[in-house]
Every structure is written in C-alpha cells, then in structure tokens.
Amino acid sequence: MKVVAPVEIRIPADHPVFAGHFPARPIVPGAMLLDRVAAAAAAVVRCTVTGVAAAKFLQPVGPGEPLQVNFDLDAGDRLRFEVRGATAVVAKGTLWIVAATPPGGA
Secondary structure (H helix, E strand, O other): OEEEEEEEEOOOOOOHHHHOOOOOOOOOOHHHHHHHHHHHHHHHOOOEEEEEEEEEEOOOOOOOOOEEEEEEEOOOOEEEEEEEOOOOEEEEEEEEEEOOOOOOOO
C-alpha cells in the first residue's frame, strides 16, 4: 500500500442540500460526502473513480465541518479512504479506481 498525503474538504454551511437534509439538524448526506471524497481522490491520486466497493458512515457530519481525507492506494484498482472530523473518524471505505498515479509516482 502507498499512503497519499491527506486532503482537507468541507461542505459549506450555506450549501442548499442542508435545507432538506435535515432542516432541524442539518447533516451532510452520505452521497455528497462520497462525491467529495471521489473528487479529492481524482485530484490527489490522479485516478478515475469508477465505483464504491464499500463505505461506512460512522458519525454525522455537520455543515461547514472541516474534514481530513486520508487515502491508501491498495492493489492497483482499489483506493481505501478514511474521513476524519475534529475528534473521530466519520466515514471510511474503498473506491474502485483506474489509472492511479500518486504524486511523485511515475
């Protein structure tokens, strides 16, 4: 496995998704979190995400909460990720990828 430098992500508190998910206690939808993780993977690992092999959502994420995504490049076609909030891991899983080239790689 090759560990890739962590990436910071944040869903702005004024994002329209929070109006309906959920008005009384807004949280980031899991699909949106996965989308941001996939975008970070594409930028940092230089890959194309083709699917989600597995994902676990462990803690709710609130509007504007700063998150750190850590990636481990697995056996060629898989990329493991872990999303950390301020105090705990909030999500983790594995993405299916193609054409991974970590920074500094050939």
